[in-house]
Amino acid sequence: MNILNELYGYLRFYTNHFQPVMQMKEKIRIGSKIKKSYHKAKTAYARIIESDKISDKYKDDLKKVHQSLDVYDLRKNILQCRKNLLTQFRKKNEEGFFK
DSSP states (O other): OHHHHHHHHHHHHHHHHHOOBOOEEEEEEETTEEEEEEOOOBOHHHHHHHOSSSOHHHHHHHHHHHHHOOHHHHHHHHHHHHHHHHHHHHHHHHTTTTO
16 A cells, blocks of 8 residues: 555656646537537646646745656656556465455
C-alpha cells in the first residue's frame, strides 16, 4: 500500500503540472450528429495561474511548487514505483496469494 501512496503522490504532481488536457468549450447538436469544440490544451496548473478566482498568495505558493518540480525526476520516480509494484505483485503471486 505504501508503494501505491508514493506512486499517487508522484502522479498527482505529474498530471496537474505537466499533462495538458483539452476542455470542452461547447457541444452543438446538428440533426443526429453532435459537434464538439475544445479550448486549447492546458495543464491544470496553467488554468489555475490564469484564473481570476484564485488568490495571488495561493498562486505564488503554487508557482514555488512548480519551480521545484522536475518532469524527468517525476517520470523516473513513477517508473520506479511501477516497477516496485510489479515486483511486489509477482512476489505475492509466487507465494500463492492469488492461487
